[in-house]
Amino acid sequence: MTPELVTAAEARLDGVVRRTPLLSSPFLDEIAGRRVLVKPECLQHTGSFKFRGAWSALSALEPETRGRGVIAYSSGNHAQGVALAARRHGVPAVIVMPKDAPRLKIENTRALGAEVVLYDRANFDSREEIGGRLAAERGLTLVKPYDDPQVIAGQASAGLEIAAQAAEEGIEAADVLVCCGGGGFSAGIAVALEMRAPGLRVRTVEPEDYDDTARSLASGRRERNAAEAGGLCDAILTPSPGELTFPVLRRLAGPGLVVTDEEAMRAMALAATRLKLVAEPGGAVALAAALFHADEIEGDAVIATISGGNADPGILARVLERFG
Template sequence: MDINLIEAADRRLEGHVRRTPLLSSPFLDEIAGRRVLVKPECLQHTGSFKFRGGWAAITALDPEQRARGVLATSSGNHAQGIAKAAAAHGVRAVIVMPSDAPEIKIANTRALGAEVVLYDRATEDRDLLAADRIEADGLSFIPPFDHPQVIAGQGSVGLEIAAQAQEEGVTEGDVLVCCGGGGLTSGIALALEARAPGLRPRTVEPEGFDDFARSLDEGRICRNPATSGSICDAILTPEPGRLTFPVVSRLAGPGLVVSEDECLRAMALAFARLRIVLEPGGAAALAAALFRPEEIAGEAVIAVATGGNVDPAVFRQALDRHG
């Protein structure tokens, strides 16, 4: 993995991806005690940054591989990104999703033309189900984060941040990233290393699912004791990726951890002050920027709002509790 792979993916994304802006609000700056810039990937195709990695991975396949189709495993955002990218290329997509994934994500994935295979997290082996379909149908596997081309596609976010931060006069500070397996964080880290070395990436995770923070602290990959049970479903993974962890451990600062209620509060504030809709996992970085000021360095902080595919009931909860 290097900047050349990211730049190549970025060129393939040109004309197909939304170049999301940096948003700000004086009200958020006042809460955080510093300047807060928000990168709203909730405005991306399919409502999250995952479209970038899906497009990069599918366009990197040779024609024969694409013709056979692709398979992905996902709780929803990667599923939708792969489904949309596959549909644009006339590629068959099979997505293995947990049955407890938000209904809106399952419905959206099907609406984009993908075949959805549901499984029970408690009783079924997702990887075994996926392996059986891959072998039976000759599909190419595109995992949600531990894949060079997926990481490269997500790294395009970092290229944009580097250029936009420079335009805003921000050359030093922390870039907070909602983190599951680390695909986005590692891609951003590699891009910033090459284009904006004064900006430091930081992982942000929900309490109880802070495998990356613990892994960075201990210098080895640590697993979460649970794989479900948080409203931040978009960023729940068992452990950091084998490809992503070495990159993040080399380039990122210490991991940050936020509560579910802080994510809900950040969702309400993002809607009230920026007029954007975030899901809990997609609001984790903004929550850290606003409510963990003592753990962040610099006069400005950049928070990547990674996704907006929120269940309506959860969004109502955020607004009712903190609106």
């Protein structure tokens, strides 16, 4: 990852992605005991930050290569980002998705024009093998969900926005909490902050039992999760940090944070009632850490991402009934 790669992606994304705001609420400040600013990527195209990386990757391809089509594997948010980016470029997209992904995400991906191929991750079907085979058979270009330089550079655009918005708010030093799966969002933001706001530090946030990045940052080597499915926070369940993303995070990120599923659900409810935002469980873990792990965070202010808002309606209803 280089500053040149990030600034080139920034130029290609200009006028295409939404510049999401930084939001605040005195109610959240009171819970956290400090100023809380929220970066709501649930308001991004397709409801998550993933559109940034997808557009960056597709727009960087040679037209002839892009025209043959793209393939991606995803539990849902990267799927929708790639599907929309492909649709806007007028090229085919094939998306390999776990069959236990939220139905809304599968339906939305199909509605955006992509062909969806389902696999069973509970039985350890390999999405990488399926994607590789289809790519070879059809001449498609694989767009990885996080271990792709152009994808990471696209996600960095959110970090460039955070740097500018924090400066507007008079914040020069703060932890920036980022919902973390494979680490593309976290690594991209970390590189962007190093470029334009070195006083801001990325902290990855994961759900308990799927805290491979936190454990990897503590040990200095890439750790793996015992399971890859079954958790509430489906959008950020990955086997281990990425080969490309982890070296960036090891160099630039602070210690990882880990929250419980109940804390994630409480954060979902607070996002809805106090910020009027829909957050999916995996997209709410950073806000949960900001609100309920204050003793693990430094500074008078904290910035937290909401990485996605593609919540299953049934889960959202249960969360609001219980915590709203």
